[in-house]
Amino acid sequence: MNKEFSESIQKALQNKNLAGILERWNYPATRAAAYAGVDFEALRDRIAKIKGDAAGRLDELAENFKKVAEARGAKVFRANSPQEAKDYITNLCKEKGVKNIVKSKSMASEEIHLNAHLAKHGIQAHETDLGEWIIQLAHQRPSHMVMPALHLTKEQVADLFSKETKEKQPNDIQHLVKVARKELREKFFEADIGISGANIAIAETGTVVICTNEGNARLVSTLPKTHVILFGLEKLIENYADAAPILAALPKSATSQLITCYVSMISGPAQNTDGSMKDLHFLIMDNKRTALAKDPKFKEALQCIRCGSCLNVCPVYSLVTGHVFGHIYTGGIGTILTAWFDELKKTEDIQGLCIQCGRCKAICPAKIDIPELIVELRRRLVKEQGLPVVQRAIYAVVNNRRLFHSMLRTATITQKPFVKDGFIRHLPMFLSDLTKDRSLPAIADVPFRDRFKQIRQPKTALKASFYAGCLIDFSYPHIGDAVIKVLNKAGIEVSFPDEQTCCGAPARYAGAFDVAANNAIDNIKALLTVDVNYVVSACPTCTVALKQAFTTTLESEGRTEWLSKAKELAARTIDFSTFITKLVNNGRLSLQAAKGLGKLTYHDSCHLKRTLHVFEEPRTLLTKSGFELAEMLESDTCCGMGGTYTLKQPEISSVILKRKIENIKATGAPTVAMDCPGCIMQIKGGLDKEGSSVKVKHTAELLALRLT
Amino acid sequence: MFDTFKAKAEAAGNTVVQRFATKAEALNFIEGYCKEADIKDAAGSYAVWADSQFLKGVDTKELAVRVPGLKFEITSELAKNSKIGITRMDWGIANTGTLAQDATAVEQRLASTLSWIHIMLLATDHIVADLQAFMTKMHPSKSNYLALITGPSKTADIERVLAIGVHGPERIVILCVDELGGVHNE
Numbered sequence: 022m023n024k025e026f027s028e029s030i031q032k033a034l035q036n037k038n039l040a041g042i043l044e045r046w047n048y049p050a051t052r053a054a055a056y057a058g059v060d061f062e063a064l065r066d067r068i069a070k071i072k073g074d075a076a077g078r079l080d081e082l083a084e085n086f087k088k089v090a091e092a093r094g095a096k097v098f099r100a101n102s103p104q105e106a107k108d109y110i111t112n113l114c115k116e117k118g119v120k121n122i123v124k125s126k127s128m129a130s131e132e133i134h135l136n137a138h139l140a141k142h143g144i145q146a147h148e149t150d151l152g153e154w155i156i157q158l159a160h161q162r163p164s165h166m167v168m169p170a171l172h173l174t175k176e177q178v179a180d181l182f183s184k185e186t187k188e189k190q191p192n193d194i195q196h197l198v199k200v201a202r203k204e205l206r207e208k209f210f211e212a213d214i215g216i217s218g219a220n221i222a223i224a225e226t227g228t229v230v231i232c233t234n235e236g237n238a239r240l241v242s243t244l245p246k247t248h249v250i251l252f253g254l255e256k257l258i259e260n261y262a263d264a265a266p267i268l269a270a271l272p273k274s275a276t277s278q279l280i281t282c283y284v285s286m287i288s289g290p291a292q293n294t295d296g297s298m299k300d301l302h303f304l305i306m307d308n309k310r311t312a313l314a315k316d317p318k319f320k321e322a323l324q325c326i327r328c329g330s331c332l333n334v335c336p337v338y339s340l341v342t343g344h345v346f347g348h349i350y351t352g353g354i355g356t357i358l359t360a361w362f363d364e365l366k367k368t369e370d371i372q373g374l375c376i377q378c379g380r381c382k383a384i385c386p387a388k389i390d391i392p393e394l395i396v397e398l399r400r401r402l403v404k405e406q407g408l409p410v411v412q413r414a415i416y417a418v419v420n421n422r423r424l425f426h427s428m429l430r431t432a433t434i435t436q437k438p439f440v441k442d443g444f445i446r447h448l449p450m451f452l453s454d455l456t457k458d459r460s461l462p463a464i465a466d467v468p469f470r471d472r473f474k475q476i477r478q479p480k481t482a483l484k485a486s487f488y489a490g491c492l493i494d495f496s497y498p499h500i501g502d503a504v505i506k507v508l509n510k511a512g513i514e515v516s517f518p519d520e521q522t523c524c525g526a527p528a529r530y531a532g533a534f535d536v537a538a539n540n541a542i543d544n545i546k547a548l549l550t551v552d553v554n555y556v557v558s559a560c561p562t563c564t565v566a567l568k569q570a571f572t573t574t575l576e577s578e579g580r581t582e583w584l585s586k587a588k589e590l591a592a593r594t595i596d597f598s599t600f601i602t603k604l605v606n607n608g609r610l611s612l613q614a615a616k617g618l619g620k621l622t623y624h625d626s627c628h629l630k631r632t633l634h635v636f637e638e639p640r641t642l643l644t645k646s647g648f649e650l651a652e653m654l655e656s657d658t659c660c661g662m663g664g665t666y667t668l669k670q671p672e673i674s675s676v677i678l679k680r681k682i683e684n685i686k687a688t689g690a691p692t693v694a695m696d697c698p699g700c701i702m703q704i705k706g707g708l709d710k711e712g713s714s715v716k717v718k719h720t721a722e723l724l725a726l727r728l729t
Numbered sequence: 730m731f732d733t734f735k736a737k738a739e740a741a742g743n744t745v746v747q748r749f750a751t752k753a754e755a756l757n758f759i760e761g762y763c764k765e766a767d768i769k770d771a772a773g774s775y776a777v778w779a780d781s782q783f784l785k786g787v788d789t790k791e792l793a794v795r796v797p798g799l800k801f802e803i804t805s806e807l808a809k810n811s812k813i814g815i816t817r818m819d820w821g822i823a824n825t826g827t828l829a830q831d832a833t834a835v836e837q838r839l840a841s842t843l844s845w846i847h848i849m850l851l852a853t854d855h856i857v858a859d860l861q862a863f864m865t866k867m868h869p870s871k872s873n874y875l876a877l878i879t880g881p882s883k884t885a886d887i888e889r890v891l892a893i894g895v896h897g898p899e900r901i902v903i904l905c906v907d908e909l910g911g912v913h914n915e
Binding site: 171226281 | 834868875896
């Protein structure tokens with residue numbers, strides 16, 4: 022990470038404005054209310070299909086749009102590059118002798134830095150969307166795609182307006198809005214050209230749909246005699262009917278509204294105030310969108326309808342804003358768009374901010390797998406630039422199971438001076454940051470693989486292999502003991518294939534797919550040598566690796582000869598809570614509810630909740646065991662662990678962790694349960710550092726005590 | 730349908746929906762509303778009324794005499810200095826409380842974008858259930874400028890706090906008229 026970027030994170034973390042504003046808005050709840058009674062999955066399937074199909078035929082749609090719009094009297098220009106788009110507008114201004122422009126929101130114009138370009142030619146462009154105007158006055162970039170000035174407080178806005186009006190303006194929001202109305206109203210009348218963006222472009226009718234709440238696009242399109250609508254090629258859809266699902270989802274996802282106050286559909290020149298006809302220009306910009314459409318992985322990004330909901334739910338975005346997390350286009354999707362519209366290299370640092378929690382994917386109305394596309398960016402960055410030497414060295418070790426495991430064993434000795442009660446609370450020198458806000462688990466004296474040999478297995482018909490994963494194997498072997506105890510009780514003979522190794526998730530999420538593919542193959546070999554009905558994992562991240570990521574990684578790396586075996590392993594793999602639920606339901610296992618166990622709160626791990634869609638199962642099992650479930654706030658928000666994220670972005674990780682711990686403590690429950698050893702490491706470490714008495718348990722540990 | 734429409738439209742904030750059996754009653758209401766709003770023949774106090782079928786058979790000259798400041802010939806200057814804008818709307822959408830109009834004629838846009846209060850006239854039987862139903866009624870292939878309006882002009886760009894009337898009207902008055910043909914623009 023470059024120093025400047027690291028400092029921008031530090032600075033952003035000091036500023037709590039955005040986090041506070043987002044929290045008061047309470048987006049998840051207001052969004053849910055807007056979607057009440059709507060089948061969101063069906064709606065987003067339709068949008069993904071409409072936009073996905075359109076992305077496959079952008080050129081055809083653009084030509085259709087051009088033909089229809091021209092027949093209706095508009096001028097249509099297709100700009101391949103930002104330069105062509107900028108030249109078109111400056112030439113138009115020169116031709117008409119224009120010095121003053123009013124603009125309503127256009128991300129495409131931000132993308133090409135249009136205002137700065139016009140200023141160079143002596144043309145003043147006034148933003149009229151309140152948020153855009155504020156950041157124009159502040160000489161900043163948008164920090165959010167929908168609400169560009171979301172990071173600024175009313176005090177800061179009052180200062181900006183005072184400077185602009187040369188009059189002291191009080192920091193009352195209602196007053197400030199009226200100041201903007203008065204100031205901007207005159208500009209609409211003075212301007213010769215209006216420039217706007219578009220939310221949807223309909224090829225069938227040559228129509229552009231513009232959604233606003235303020236009504237500024239109506240003025241931009243009405244008062245100046247010339248109107249230029251600048252939009253990216255990806256706004257195109259085939260027909261009018263296709264606009265319906267997008268219009269249904271966009272306002273709900275963007276601002277939790279059923280519909281924006283204004284929806285304008287402009288399909289041709291309309292009358293000007295002096296009775297003449299509008300000089301209407303549609304400027305359709307490519308800027309690498311056609312190339313993007315040809316990329317089998319990234320094509321999906323063209324489905325984006327720019328609602329910004331991925332920003333609103335991102336635990337990292339709310340802490341650092343789009344000024345750090347993004348570049349023009351912000352957050353996860355912004356990182357992906359930047360890689361294409363700008364360049365891959367620009368995303369070198371910002372892509373590292375994604376913690377891979379998957380919240381954005383779950384709410385994306387265009388069904389874009391943002392986290393997976395970020396991983397794909399990482400993969401390409403690693404391919405292009407290679408891994409840093411230290412990381413490469415670490416992964417070389419991880420790819421050599423014997424060496425990796427023997428180093429972990431050696432660590433039990435070298436860590437001795439730092440270990441107390443199973444924790445490492447302080448590390449010397451350059452490692453000290455790692456233990457600043459959380460204690461780390463010590464490497465266990467005896468790894469689970471050795472302990473397993475001491476557990477006598479019953480001979481039964483139903484057989485399972487246990488896939489431990491690194492954390493259970495080397496740091497939390499007692500969780501492994503609990504898993505085996507529960508499985509044995511259900512009459513299952515468990516085996517532990519010794520050749521199993523790291524699931525490759527850390528390498529994969531860092532973009533080192535070659536390393537992850539080697540891990541996948543080693544594990545496939547190890548786990549398929551034993552003839553069992555199930556492969557059980559008590560780590561959701563490992564489960565996702567075995568069930569899904571092995572296949573996609575091997576495909577990406579072209580190691581297709583392993584695919585059928587990877588699929589065979591995937592079919593056998595099951596996570597602990599789902600498996601136990603099955604065993605309880607079919608009567609192989611019964612849990613004894615104890616009285617007086619008291620309150621318990623449950624933390625949803627990202628991979629378990631959002632990738633495996635498992636969240637009721639552990640709750641039901643724990644309730645059946647006699648615990649009284651006390652739900653915490655934001656139970657499915659990431660704990661900040663994110664695999665190696667906690668090491669790569671320790672400051673952000675620890676802010677996220679602190680919030681999680683506050684939410685846990687607020688329930689008053691003496692125990693917090695979860696299904697992921699990674700979350701256990703993070704949350705247990707954070708609670709230990711605070712000296713809290715709240716106990717952190719894997720669901721398996723609690724169930725092992727309630728067997729009859 | 731009307732009840733849902735009324736509830737949803739009023740939920741948009743600063744919006745009232747009134748229902749009248751006849752055109753005459755609606756006219757009477759508008760006259761009274763203008764007087765109450767202190768409409769007069771002075772910049773900042775005009776009311777501008779965009780032409781539509783509704784005005785057919787209405788003696789606009791006489792009305793303009795009774796309500797000084799009420800203008801039927803709309804210029805951008807008059808609209809800019811108006812307190813009230815009055816337009817007919819073509820369709821209402823019940824589940825969002827939205828009103829739609831063909832706004833290709835510039836006076837429709839002037840009267841609906843620049844004043845503080847927007848009075849909208851709608852035939853009560855021109856309310857459809859939802860956006861999809863509306864899309865079968867009005868098609869962009871037939872109109873160069875279609876406008877959908879839901880509630881007053883709004884922003885939450887400063888600290889996500891709602892503020893009304895940032896660029897457009899801050900108050901919406903919707904008058905639904907039962908008398909068939911009253912505001913139909915077909």
